[in-house]
Amino acid sequence: MALPGISDLATLAPWAALAAGALLVIVVDLIVPERHARPWVFATAAAGVLLSGWYAARRLGEAGASAAFAGPAFGGAFLADRLSLVLTVLVLAAALFSVLLAAMDKTRDMSGYLALLLLSALGMTAVAGAGDMTVVFVGLELLSLGLYVLVAFRREDETAREGAFKYFLLGSLAAGILLYGFALLYTVTGDTSLAAVARYARGGAVGPLFHAGFGLVLVGFAFKLAMAPFHPWAPDAYQAAPAPVAAFMAVGTKAAAFVALVRFLWAAVPADPGLASAYMAPVALLAGASMLVGSLGALFQTNVKRLLAYSGIAHAGYLFVPLMSLEPDGLGTAMFYLFAYFFMAVGAFGAVAAAEGRGEPAQLERWQGLYQRHPWLAAAVALFFLGLAGMPPTAGFTGKLLLIGGGLRAGAGWLLAAMVASTGISAYVYLRVISTVYRSGQEPAHSPGALAPMAGGEGPPAAPAVDDENEWETAWARVGTGAVLLLAAAGLVVLGLFPNALLDGLTALLPLR
Secondary structure: OOOOOHHHHHHOHHHHHHHHHHHHHHHHHHHOOHHHHHHHHHHHHHHHHHHHHHHHHHHHHHHOOOOOOOOEEHHHOEEOOHHHHHHHHHHHHHHHHHHHHHOOOOOOOOHHHHHHHHHHHHHHHHHHOEOEHHHHHHHHHHHHHHHHHHHOOOOOOHHHHHHHHHHHHHHHHHHHHHHHHHHHHHHHHOOOEHHHHHHHHOOOOOOHHHHHHHHHHHHHHHHHOOOOOOOOHHHHHHHHOOHHHHHHHHHHHHHHHHHHHHHHHHHHOOOOHHHHHHHHHHHHHHHHHHHHHHHHHHOOOOEHHHHHHHHHHHHHHHOOHHHOOOOHHHHHHHHHHHHHHHHHHHHHHHHHHHHHHOOOOOEHHHHOOHHHHOHHHHHHHHHHHHHHHOOOOOHHHHHHHHHHHHHHHHOOHHHHHHHHHHHHHHHHHHHHHHHHHOOOOOOOOOOOOOOOOOOOOOOOOOOOOOOHHHHHHHHHHHHHHHHHHHHHHHHHHHHHHOOHHHHHHHOOOOOOO
16 A cells, blocks of 8 residues: 555644644643643643644635545545535534633543543544545544543543443444444445445445445444434433533534435445435434434423433434435535534533533523523523524524425425424424523522532622632633634524525535436
């Protein structure tokens, strides 16, 4: 095998910057005195994400409207095309927002946390650009191993340990199923590249081993996307994880697995219309089941993070509505909705993180009267949940209209009916959250500005010791959280009012089949 050339290494600049940032976070924590390390660690993590994003944005600008599979690196094992670069920008934005939200956690050493976050982001971006089944598997395991640890990062919390253990067990099972499916495909194609899979699928009759391999790979991806009935890990993992990690999982894992599955479908679904319809039928069943299970499951949730987990299950189904005919335009529509979901999900979990940082647990009944205690936070909650409900003028409304149009063009009639039913049920759930926030409640016993509730006892809390450095860090943590909420809100509204600003750039992400 030929050694990688200079052009191959240059292609990996965004991903190399991200890996370097993860390693530098640990180095900085080792060489900077413990008392002063925290701000430097966060600054290093943010710098690594921003540098990676700069490289990715520059390469995306250079790509222009070129064909999606132009410029494969490492013999086609990695595809630094427009689709992978767009996904990289999305994942890096989610990682940066999660880094900013994590600054609210003042109780632990964060260097390992941030390094794992960046390495998981690296795995997500590798999956999205994978042109080879081995790269897909390695990328998925890289992102998963980091998330297993991040979910359990609050080691003293039994719920965190339980949620991470369930996620780990089911994730290991899904990895085995996915790998077995790849092995079957390798058996019939003689190669691990997606290009070889595409040549076999379009070369004539396909055998039963190919059918079986396709089905097993679909099951593995369905787990990563938390699609029903492979979703049971998601509510427990989201509830157990810190809110910034849950936000990162909701967007990053879903986006990476979605793009990787789309690449696989583009390659593996045969060109014959009859066979193509049979291959896409289980995808449609997974999407429809996810919409209904996600919306119905959310009806019975009293924890906001579990509610958002079920919301993510439903939204995973929405993404496939315009893709049933495997047309490139449908992918552009789905990617637009993925960006809309990014602003909605990151904003909603950011509001959870801000509320928890102010002593407001993520239990829905504890949010009653939130507008009295934190009016701006309540307004943010209302905006993001209205977006999830698909209300104008948010991108949730515009995105759903585009999905309906894409579904009509793809002939996904019954999926559109499932989407309408799911949207109606979900709207009730989201409006229930907003009504709880704006329902009058009792004033809390602690100060609205406190970062945590009183540890116990009665009467006013004792005055905390003055620590100028901690006060400075707390102020910057709140600025970071406010910036996340403000940017997410602005993105949600701007995309809702001016969808073409993004939609025009999401065309021709994949070539014609």
